[in-house]
Amino acid sequence: GENVEQHPSTLSVQEGDSAVIKCTYSDSASNYFPWYKQELGKGPQLIIDIRSNVGEKKDQRFAVTLNKTAKHFSLHITETQPEDSAVYFCAARKNNNNDMRFGAGTRLTVKP
Amino acid sequence: DGGITQSPKYLFRKEGQNVTLSCEQNLNHDAMYWYRQDPGQGLRLIYYSQIVNDFQKGDIAEGYSVSREKKESFPLTVTSAQKNPTAFYLCASSMGQGTSSYTFGSGTRLTVV
Numbered sequence: 063g064e065n066v067e068q069h070p071s072t073l074s075v076q077e078g079d080s081a082v083i084k085c086t087y088s089d090s091a092s093n094y095f096p097w098y099k100q101e102l103g104k105g106p107q108l109i110i111d112i113r114s115n116v117g118e119k120k121d122q123r124f125a126v127t128l129n130k131t132a133k134h135f136s137l138h139i140t141e142t143q144p145e146d147s148a149v150y151f152c153a154a155r156k157n158n159n160n161d162m163r164f165g166a167g168t169r170l171t172v173k174p
Numbered sequence: 175d176g177g178i179t180q181s182p183k184y185l186f187r188k189e190g191q192n193v194t195l196s197c198e199q200n201l202n203h204d205a206m207y208w209y210r211q212d213p214g215q216g217l218r219l220i221y222y223s224q225i226v227n228d229f230q231k232g233d234i235a236e237g238y239s240v241s242r243e244k245k246e247s248f249p250l251t252v253t254s255a256q257k258n259p260t261a262f263y264l265c266a267s268s269m270g271q272g273t274s275s276y277t278f279g280s281g282t283r284l285t286v287v
Contacts, residue, residue: 068216096275105180105264105278106217151216161207161232162276166216 064089066154068165076173081139083168085152088133092154095128095135100149100167109150110137142172177201180265180279186287187252187259195250195282197265203277204270206248210234211262211281220263223248224270252284260286 065088075081087095093114098106112119112126112135119126123142128135139146152165178199187193197206205224209217219232223242237256242248248267252259262283266276 094274098278103281103283105266105280106276107278108275111275161219161222164217167214 064092064154064156064163066152066163066165068152068168070168071166072169072171074171074173075142077142077144079142081142081146081170081172083137083150083152083170084134085136085154085165086132086134087154087163089154089156090130090133091156093157094155095126096153096155096162097124097126097137098151098153098164100151102148106151139170142170144172144174146170147172178265178267178277178279180263180282182282183280185282185284187284188287190254192251192253193284195252195263195265195284197248197250197279198246199248199267199277200246201267201277202245203267204245205268206242207266207268207276208232208238208240208248208250209264209266211264217264220250259284 068085096111099109100106110121110124110126112128123140125138149167149169151167153162155162181196207222208220218234220238221240223229239251262281264281265279268274268276
């Protein structure tokens with residue numbers, strides 16, 4: 063089955079700096095890669111996603127890149143703000159699969 | 175507003191008790207899922223359901239049971255057979271298979287006392 067690995071497990075940056083979180087997946091048939099943000103005591107919220115027919119997608123300060131050959135994808139956050147502090151999860155899914163596989167999460171801390 | 179609602183937010187269970195966690199969605203989503211989250215860990219799939227009256231075991235189904243009698247509802251029962259039930263439980267829904275994202279509820283924190 064699909065296996066998703068996520069790095070780093072913790073990340074601390076200064077406000078205004080960029081943050082990058084990386085994930086790898088094992089199943090080459092996976093074709094949908096969302097990123098979720100989870101604040102303390104809440105459920106994960108979708109922040110950006112990418113499908114396998116594109117290599118990059120941007121939404122304001124968030125961007126995701128996908129390398130299908132290497133089977134890895136990354137989340138880039140620019141101009142980080144203290145409210146970006148949360149746990150971020152990557153995930154992978156394929157068309158004929160009934161569930162999404164999640165990475166273990168990255169705890170991002172943005173220091174003011 | 176459309177969304178997915180989990181209740182209660184906090185739940186305490188005594189040893190040997192069964193407890194049921196509620197999950198309701200008004201998004202008209204076909205598929206619903208239950209995940210368990212332990213501190214500092216990712217999400218592990220307990221059960222999922224693609225359509226009414228059908229559900230499948232996930233990776234850690236032992237000690238749990240579900241039902242899907244209505245499209246909008248997917249309750250999870252944590253039975254006494256689950257030896258370590260203290261965790262944060264998340265319910266999610268999606269349009270179904272394919273490249274669709276999940277919408278998550280706000281979670282239920284279950285503690286054994």
